[in-house]
Amino acid sequence: MPSRAVCEGARESSMSSPTMKQIDDDGRVKRTGTSLTACAHLITAVLGSGVLSLAWAVAQLGWIAGPAVILTLSAINYGTSVLLCDCYRSPDPVTGMRNYTYGGAVKNILGGRKHQYLEWAQYTTMVGISIGFTITASLSMMAVEKSNCYHKHGHEADCYSSEYWFIAAFALIEIILSQIPRFHDLAGLSIVASAMSFIYAFTGLGLAIARVASGEGGTTSLTGVGLAEGVSASEKVWRAFSSIGNIAFSFGFCVILVEIQDTLKSSPPENKTMKKACAMGGVVITLFYGACGMIGYAAFGNKAPGNLLTGFGFYEPFWLVDLANICVAIHIIGSYQVLAHPLFSAVERWCSNKWPESKLVNSEHVVGIPKLGIIHINYLRLIWRTSYVIVMALVAMIFPFFNAVLGLIGVISFWPLAVYFPIDMYVARTGMQPWSMTWTCLKLLTWTVLAACLLGAAGSFHELIEGIQKYKPFAPHG
Template sequence: MRSGGLAEVKRRSGGLAEAERRTGTVWTATAHIITAVIGSGVLSLAWAMAQLGWVAGPVTLLLFAAITYYTCGLLADCYRVGDPATGKRNYTYTEAVKSYLGGWHVWFCGFCQYVNMFGTGIGYTITASISAAAINKSNCFHWRGHDTDCSQNTSTYIIGFGVVQVIFCQLPNFHKLWWLSIIAAVMSFSYAAIAVGLSLAQTISGPLGKTTMTGTQVGVDVDAAQKIWMTFQALGNVAFAYSYAIILIEIQDTLRSPPAEHITMRQATMVSISTTTGFYMLCGCLGYSAFGSGAPGNILTGFGFYEPYWLVDLANVCIVVHLVGGFQVFCQPLFAAVEGGMARRCPGLAADRGGVNVFRLVWRTAFVAVITLLAILMPFFNSILGILGSIAFWPLTVFFPVEMYIRQRQLPRFSTKWAALQSLSFVCFLVTLAACAASVQGVLDSLKTYVPFKTRT
């Protein structure tokens, strides 16, 4: 789950005693990070590997892991201002940016965070509805045969998911329910482990497609333009699978000290990134070896696997349950920001009336309605993940940590380290730009043939 750890991580001061609030260790932080990182993005890695091939695919995974580890270390050092053990705490990512950079950086950081949260709501809606439809398709293929037309209209499932979220959205403080992170972790590991197991079984029994050192072949699988676009889109999918910097400061704020929080956080980041990278290698490489260049965009809903149908069904049920809660967890900070701003500006409008908060009822319902509508208009799994990954990767994982570290250490302009950090940021910006452009192109291409409420997949 991209944000499973937020259930407890997003607790801030809220009147809780320091000793009660900060009891986290390297292991709890590691659990939060792994829960936040391993999620629906893992389902696209076989497809991404098919675009990149046996050389660039694993190298890309390792490079993104190394960059994420390094920049998250820089970000962890910015938890406190001044002395790393006793300096003023920054409770959120935005507060850290405000403390070190200020000005337009704060607005840009908030914009990136909330756009990512909004976009993730769309991504979760699409992924959950595709998985719900896949359950019916799986049963259809099992009982009627693999050649049967078992296509489904995903719009119906998207609307159903939206109705469920309208109901759950009215529960205040839902994101603070401690059991949500536990359920998210169990569901995430369950469907990811099933995907790995099924891919391994298929590889052993006989691969269904050809693999190459360079991925999809120009003139055989795709044309030259498609190869370029899909390669960049694959980079966005990989970036989405690694992005968790958006909640790193909040995770760090749960850690006890001594030792200093940044030391514990660096240890947790090393353990969690190593674990997730190993898991991603298994998912991506085994999925590619099982399906070759024809690897589906979503390994559990693209129907490379038909049997055992009940196991495929179980994996997709796990995805749906995971994302029902995940939607709430990830959108709660956005709800809190809007409702907090309204309470400050118009306290009468945002107040409860007869036990009912009319503003919350209307605003959250409208929010879910807009997300549901956009998901119906753009139900394209890989393209949406590519867009989300590119939005989150450069600004939140690279740009702000680099800029804050430079300001914190007062690195001289054009010094060797300053130039190296700025070069890293610029290269990552180009990757983000290419991935975002390719993903948008993928959405536009898909929209040419997609008709809302009518097209079946």
């Protein structure tokens, strides 16, 4: 009698008809991922929009609190990620049964209703990130158009533009890429996108360093933006809270960590490989974020733009700014797929289990395209993923608020996905005694981070409400 894992993997395995040497221990196509590909997936997933908002976030907090928040959230994220790596297999982290998804790990280790809350938090975060990425990509492409206009007509020119055409173009690209059937098949796209993130992060960092070196840096302070910049005391507090959310958004790779770990080959053990990838990815992400946040703040001071590359703190060399923004768009094209694919697959698995005899849901149709080769088309995949991308694009058109959206996503996702569930699963898996020293410290960390995230959510929501009150949908913006 076949195992549960073999049954779940039958549909995926049948697409390529692999030989026995190409089959893993669970009946699925043999995984070939390494620490390098896993690290690329992690970087692709999070080293994007967060870089662009960090100068603004540090400006709201100042030289003391800004770097402290970045380092603290980075350390917390790495520590809980290490705990989560041991949850891919259960009950034993090396020889146990595979958990293909974060939700599956929570269900098998914690049981009860907690896995339903986890899936709600995880998939809500993926939806939010899809909207945030759509906004970011469109703003970057719009910035290219405006940058060329400013270069041609001067920095004071009325270079009005609309992000809606760029949102539509981005959605069309994502509709096509969303038909890639398996997460594992995204490795090449992920590596390309990761390379793009290095290019624009280095570009933004280099431009900020050049601005500081030229003596054009802005006015900074230990406490950040204050009354001197025309910000009231209450607004200062709201912005500080919102900046916590923007920084938290930067460290949110726990949302897809288990799914990435499911792409790794089994020797050496997946948990060891994934911990190595988390260490490498965590160091790279923290260094980039710390440098971009602090040097960006030094370059623009308390007037740092919400988006380092699209806020037009830099005008020249215009071609370099254009290149950086194009790289942002390419990176986000890949990041969108990496973050959305677990949600795509979850809905398709549910439909397959619900209607196992449906040809619409389960049939794969082979189509030959000249010069492109053979592709597999599934009608459910085509309809569902296309609809998802279109809906995300429409929401992005209605709420194109970069910092508020990123901050709200960050705080909503960080506590449950990066703190609560990894710690809860670790406590359950190790049989830790309540009120022991370690248990008490972990619980104290859990509730402290929750309090900080609630403050961040309040700040981001306040900023979002203010933006909605002033915003005119479907109108051109300068």
